[in-house]
Amino acid sequence: MTSIQRTSSNATTENSKFTSLNTPTSHPIPVLRVEHIEKYYGSRGTVTKALDDISFQVRPGEYVSIMGASGSGKTTLLNCISTIDTVSAGHIFLDGKDITSIDDNDIAAFRRDNLGFVFQDFNLLATLTLEENIALPLTISGISPKEIDDRVYKIAEKLQISNALQKFPSQVSGGQKQRCAFARAVICDPKLVMADEPTGALDSHSSRILLEIMSNLNKDLGATILMVTHDAFCASYADRILFLKDGKIFNEIRKGEKTRSIFYHEILDVLSLLGGDRPC
Amino acid sequence: MLRKLSIRNAKRQSREYSLYFITLACTVSFMYAFNTLVFSDMLKTFSGAEILPYMIVAASLLVVLVMGWIVGYMTNFILKKRSRELSIYMLSGIPNRSVSRLVFYENALIGAFAFVLGLPVGILLSQILESVLDHMFGIKYTFRLHFSWNTTGLTLLYFFVILFHAIRKNRRWVRKISVHDLLMFDRQNEKIPVTGNAFAAVVLVLSVLSGCVGIFLITTLPLGNGYDILMGIICLVLFLIGFFQSIPAFLVTHFAGRNEWKYRHNRLVIFREFTAKIRSTSAVLGVLSVLFMLSLTFMGIGTSVYMIADQHVEQRVFDIMILHQSELYDFAAYENALRSNFPIRSCHSYGIYTDEKDDFLTVRNRVIADTGNGDIFLYKEYKYDTYMRQSDYKKLRELLGYRSISLDPSLCYVHCMPALEKDFQSLIRERADLNRAGYSFAADGIFCEPFNQMETYGNGWDYCVIVPDKAVSRMKVLYSLLAVITEAPLDSSDPKRIMQLCDGLVPLARNAAVSTVVDNIDLGATSLLKDADYLSGRWGDQDNLVIYYSMAICLFYLALIFEIVGSAILATQILSDREKTRRQAHILSQLGMNEKLITQLNNRRFTLIFLLPLLPAFMISGSFVYITALKMRSAVFHFNAMDNHLWIVRALGISYIFFVLLYGIYYIAVQEASIRRS
Numbered sequence A: 001m002t003s004i005q006r007t008s009s010n011a012t013t014e015n016s017k018f019t020s021l022n023t024p025t026s027h028p029i030p031v032l033r034v035e036h037i038e039k040y041y042g043s044r045g046t047v048t049k050a051l052d053d054i055s056f057q058v059r060p061g062e063y064v065s066i067m068g069a070s071g072s073g074k075t076t077l078l079n080c081i082s083t084i085d086t087v088s089a090g091h092i093f094l095d096g097k098d099i100t101s102i103d104d105n106d107i108a109a110f111r112r113d114n115l116g117f118v119f120q121d122f123n124l125l126a127t128l129t130l131e132e133n134i135a136l137p138l139t140i141s142g143i144s145p146k147e148i149d150d151r152v153y154k155i156a157e158k159l160q161i162s163n164a165l166q167k168f169p170s171q172v173s174g175g176q177k178q179r180c181a182f183a184r185a186v187i188c189d190p191k192l193v194m195a196d197e198p199t200g201a202l203d204s205h206s207s208r209i210l211l212e213i214m215s216n217l218n219k220d221l222g223a224t225i226l227m228v229t230h231d232a233f234c235a236s237y238a239d240r241i242l243f244l245k246d247g248k249i250f251n252e253i254r255k256g257e258k259t260r261s262i263f264y265h266e267i268l269d270v271l272s273l274l275g276g277d278r279p280c
Numbered sequence B: 001m002l003r004k005l006s007i008r009n010a011k012r013q014s015r016e017y018s019l020y021f022i023t024l025a026c027t028v029s030f031m032y033a034f035n036t037l038v039f040s041d042m043l044k045t046f047s048g049a050e051i052l053p054y055m056i057v058a059a060s061l062l063v064v065l066v067m068g069w070i071v072g073y074m075t076n077f078i079l080k081k082r083s084r085e086l087s088i089y090m091l092s093g094i095p096n097r098s099v100s101r102l103v104f105y106e107n108a109l110i111g112a113f114a115f116v117l118g119l120p121v122g123i124l125l126s127q128i129l130e131s132v133l134d135h136m137f138g139i140k141y142t143f144r145l146h147f148s149w150n151t152t153g154l155t156l157l158y159f160f161v162i163l164f165h166a167i168r169k170n171r172r173w174v175r176k177i178s179v180h181d182l183l184m185f186d187r188q189n190e191k192i193p194v195t196g197n198a199f200a201a202v203v204l205v206l207s208v209l210s211g212c213v214g215i216f217l218i219t220t221l222p223l224g225n226g227y228d229i230l231m232g233i234i235c236l237v238l239f240l241i242g243f244f245q246s247i248p249a250f251l252v253t254h255f256a257g258r259n260e261w262k263y264r265h266n267r268l269v270i271f272r273e274f275t276a277k278i279r280s281t282s283a284v285l286g287v288l289s290v291l292f293m294l295s296l297t298f299m300g301i302g303t304s305v306y307m308i309a310d311q312h313v314e315q316r317v318f319d320i321m322i323l324h325q326s327e328l329y330d331f332a333a334y335e336n337a338l339r340s341n342f343p344i345r346s347c348h349s350y351g352i353y354t355d356e357k358d359d360f361l362t363v364r365n366r367v368i369a370d371t372g373n374g375d376i377f378l379y380k381e382y383k384y385d386t387y388m389r390q391s392d393y394k395k396l397r398e399l400l401g402y403r404s405i406s407l408d409p410s411l412c413y414v415h416c417m418p419a420l421e422k423d424f425q426s427l428i429r430e431r432a433d434l435n436r437a438g439y440s441f442a443a444d445g446i447f448c449e450p451f452n453q454m455e456t457y458g459n460g461w462d463y464c465v466i467v468p469d470k471a472v473s474r475m476k477v478l479y480s481l482l483a484v485i486t487e488a489p490l491d492s493s494d495p496k497r498i499m500q501l502c503d504g505l506v507p508l509a510r511n512a513a514v515s516t517v518v519d520n521i522d523l524g525a526t527s528l529l530k531d532a533d534y535l536s537g538r539w540g541d542q543d544n545l546v547i548y549y550s551m552a553i554c555l556f557y558l559a560l561i562f563e564i565v566g567s568a569i570l571a572t573q574i575l576s577d578r579e580k581t582r583r584q585a586h587i588l589s590q591l592g593m594n595e596k597l598i599t600q601l602n603n604r605r606f607t608l609i610f611l612l613p614l615l616p617a618f619m620i621s622g623s624f625v626y627i628t629a630l631k632m633r634s635a636v637f638h639f640n641a642m643d644n645h646l647w648i649v650r651a652l653g654i655s656y657i658f659f660v661l662l663y664g665i666y667y668i669a670v671q672e673a674s675i676r677r678s
């Protein structure tokens, strides 16, 4: 319980931002910088404030998890960062570039070069083989077929789906599908990999394999991961966890040198503090 | 409550149903428009037109048959797409019987709307059709919008039969279906991945071969009996089935492994989606191909028939022509009668002469024999070459407004059908001694404008030698002619009036020849001319013309219906995937493909799917039309009036363009609808 600290975003002023949220490390430049973003839904009368003045930063190579009750704004936050949705106020910097001001023509290219996505329901194209699904973002970037092949085989090896590459999504298990989706997300070496409940549709065994793989990718390749999850066990793989409540950052905890099981219990404690929604 | 729900449903489903609805409405419009001809007073004034109503009714019955099946298919298809919704009704305790009643109301409502909307459009269309007919028959079109109860009743009857069948089939289907079945349909909608298959290439090659054999059998009839056509049709059906079954697997076997190819230019998604779509709809694509093939064939043949009829009319350059046989005749009595009843611009009477030479006739007969039309009519009058005086010729050219030419009064010339020009030219060149009454032939003296020569008893038969005026003094008069050009074009009912005005004038019906005995030997030669004067001209030989035009109209009717129905099925098939397409676009957008490119990709995919069933249809219909047009032409003209086959290409071109224009409307509708998706 000791590490629980309330992070009031109001307190985060321009000057204190770099020091208050980040422990000083060898990576002074954060890959992601979210500053006072707000997001409103609806029009005329009924306005929902989905995000309320959220600020945080993610360092390169960090593995951050976002937790919170249903409706707390997790998906909204992720969508804003991933440029799928726009913010109502505030700024988001990815690698120093303000993504809230990228114009519509460049947004696709920006997404392609900088971001990778993984979703709960895989979002694979059913008519493409796993190999082709993984290759798809590279073909969009216009990379040479030879290089595509090399990269696809390399990543498939890492994600343990080499033997299923020629199959179609309908012919493989959910775990394989999700690993394929993950391979597709990281094949372009994105600056940030975002995952919205990636284990949501998987059984515990498949979940565990995926989480191990994600963790390995994070450690070996230094992939920066931002993962939304409901599940405390999943979250315990992360280095740091942000808790959302009613569109605000309610709390933040770090794993530090703790073992995963200690971290897991810590998460459960915070969740009970949050109250309400507590699956698993 | 149910009724309200079905109205609300019909509204909500309007997107799914919109193309189906438009197709129904169009069918009503076309049916109404064409069936007005069944009750048309205008047609009753023509002899020979009695056949058109029967033809239209027969065509309509065929339409009812095809549409009945297709409407049943389409509504069922849409129902299956809505299986999730239906299963929710059933799960929430609404009994099957009520759900089926709901579906019944929905369909009946859509049908009623389609009828109500289609009818006024049909009335407009019937006016357009009438104006086209008036143009065909040379009648001045007057706008006379009128509504016919008879036609409406007939259309309603056809329409009712079409819908009744479809609705009943669906009611039964819904009544029997279980929730489990419905859920299965929902799952079945998922795409079956296409995997490569070494057999595919073999099947594809075999099916294409079978298609070629089929076309060969049907077009050349090597056995010369019904088996040819039967076998040919079987071969073509095998071709279509084999083609659409094997093409996706064939494409996958040959291209899926080529990363070098498929990873470039965003081909990957199009390639996979296209092959998957063919696989999941191969049967439908086959049926569509047949429909389009029929439509194109009918259109092509219809256009050819129209062109042949047009050629007939075009060759008859004089509005009125009166023939008197054996002597130079004074047509003054006729001329006066005509002048007091018609605005006559100019007229000229002259003689057609003959002697005992037959150089040109021999060449002409040889050319005809070469075209394969060996069994030509023999006419008593045409045993030798025919002649016309230069002064008459000049006068006639002036009458027709043709380019004025200077004729050397010491030379002979020839006016003939275009197809004879080359052979006559070489005849003149090779035979330097060739002359008539001592006058030799001009080197470049052959003219080929339409000159009322295509049929017997015109300005000669297929050709006429133009000789100096003095040359005819020793020749025999074959017959004399009065050629009349009127101020305004005559219409097709005028010949009747003229015959009422002039006693003893009979129509020149060229088919109804009388067999005669020449020199005591029955040569099978015929003569038409007896003791009467004969009337011909632009609207002569109406019976044949009316039949041609009727055929063309019916063929177009069927072609139109088949095309809109086929296009509607295709469009519905594509739009039913809208949800899937939307999801896919979303994924691609997340992977960083920009919106413009995604739209472009979708459009390209639709284009491919739209083109695919056209491929075999164009191939097969093209050869059908070509062969049929040739056969019709040689049946109609004893001798080629068109100097080459370009007119068939033109007929094909016109019908293909027409087809593609109409098809394009559906194509654009699909693109619009898929853009509206989000």
Ligand SMILES: Nc1ncnc2c1ncn2[C@@H]1O[C@H](COP(=O)(O)OP(=O)(O)OP(=O)(O)O)[C@@H](O)[C@H]1O
Pocket (backbone or CB within 6 Å): A041, A042, A048, A049, A050, A068, A069, A070, A071, A072, A073, A074, A075, A076, A077
């Ligand atoms: N498109 C939208 N229009 C209107 N309101 C929306 C929209 N999307 C989300 N919201 C609202 O914004 C709030 C945050 O939603 P969000 O989807 O981000 O929650 P979440 O944390 O992802 O929930 P869950 O865990 O259930 O996925 C909710 O109150 C939701 O009702």
Ligand SMILES: [Mg+2]
Pocket (backbone or CB within 6 Å): A074, A075, A076
């Ligand atoms: Mg969510």
